[in-house]
Amino acid sequence: MEVRGLHHSYRRRRVLRGIDFALRPAVLAGIVGENGAGKSTLLKALSGELRPDRGTVGRRGSLGYCPQTVVLDDAFTVRQHLDLFRAAFRLPDLRRAHEVLETLAFTEYLDERAGLLSGGSRQKLNLTLALMHDPDVLLLDEPYQGFDWETYLRFWELAGALRDAGRSVLVVSHLAYDAGRLDELWRLREGGLTRQDPRAGEVT
Numbered sequence: 001m002e003v004r005g006l007h008h009s010y011r012r013r014r015v016l017r018g019i020d021f022a023l024r025p026a027v028l029a030g031i032v033g034e035n036g037a038g039k040s041t042l043l044k045a046l047s048g049e050l051r052p053d054r055g056t057v058g059r060r061g062s063l064g065y066c067p068q069t070v071v072l073d074d075a076f077t078v079r080q081h082l083d084l085f086r087a088a089f090r091l092p093d094l095r096r097a098h099e100v101l102e103t104l105a106f107t108e109y110l111d112e113r114a115g116l117l118s119g120g121s122r123q124k125l126n127l128t129l130a131l132m133h134d135p136d137v138l139l140l141d142e143p144y145q146g147f148d149w150e151t152y153l154r155f156w157e158l159a160g161a162l163r164d165a166g167r168s169v170l171v172v173s174h175l176a177y178d179a180g181r182l183d184e185l186w187r188l189r190e191g192g193l194t195r196q197d198p199r200a201g202e203v204t
């Protein structure tokens with residue numbers, strides 16, 4: 001994925017002011033920034049959900065996008081969500097979805113309605129829906145929000161395995177106390193990205 005000269009404003013608020021950024025295959029990258037820095041706006045622009053005022057986003061391969069706001073239908077069960085997305089992605093089976101569900105220790109909830117799931121469980125479903133077609137490029141907006149510690153660790157295992165399998169993985173978060181797990185780290189501040197050393201210790 002290659003991003004050049006991305007600008008975006010909401011009325012007078014200039015949120016993105018010239019973002020240049022490349023995400024290569026087999027890289028686990030992170031973008032951190034304070035609340036309101038524009039991280040979700042950037043991911044929306046990268047995913048195509050938002051059309052930026054200026055700039056280009058180039059991408060090769062399929063995309064998996066896990067937005068910050070969970071988009072689920074409360075009346076549908078977990079299984080029904082998987083079936084809907086399987087049809088949308090035109091997948092022959094749910095093999096990959098079940099692998100992800102197992103990694104996230106979520107298989108026992110298959111027949112639960114989404115409206116009855118806890119916040120962390122909804123997020124597990126949100127993440128599974130983004131990963132179930134095994135996309136080449138993954139854009140994950142605060143993907144571990146609401147996760148307990150065990151699930152949080154499993155998330156990073158999953159992200160590392162995807163990177164090792166050659167996928168490009170971008171994780172966006174307001175905190176980066178686990179930056180050491182990343183290959184590349186950027187900070188979004190005042191509308192621009194600056195590269196940071198992920199091994200430089202605590203970055204907040």
Ligand SMILES: Nc1ncnc2c1ncn2[C@@H]1O[C@H](COP(=O)(O)OP(=O)(O)OP(=O)(O)O)[C@@H](O)[C@H]1O
Pocket residue numbers: 010013015033034035036037038039040041042068174
């Ligand atoms: N649809 C919108 N209309 C107007 N302003 C918006 C809209 N979406 C976001 N903003 C503003 O743009 C700025 C960046 O928001 P954004 O959600 O991208 O930040 P963020 O870094 O993801 O924040 P957080 O860490 O709180 O999720 C904020 O000041 C926000 O209020």
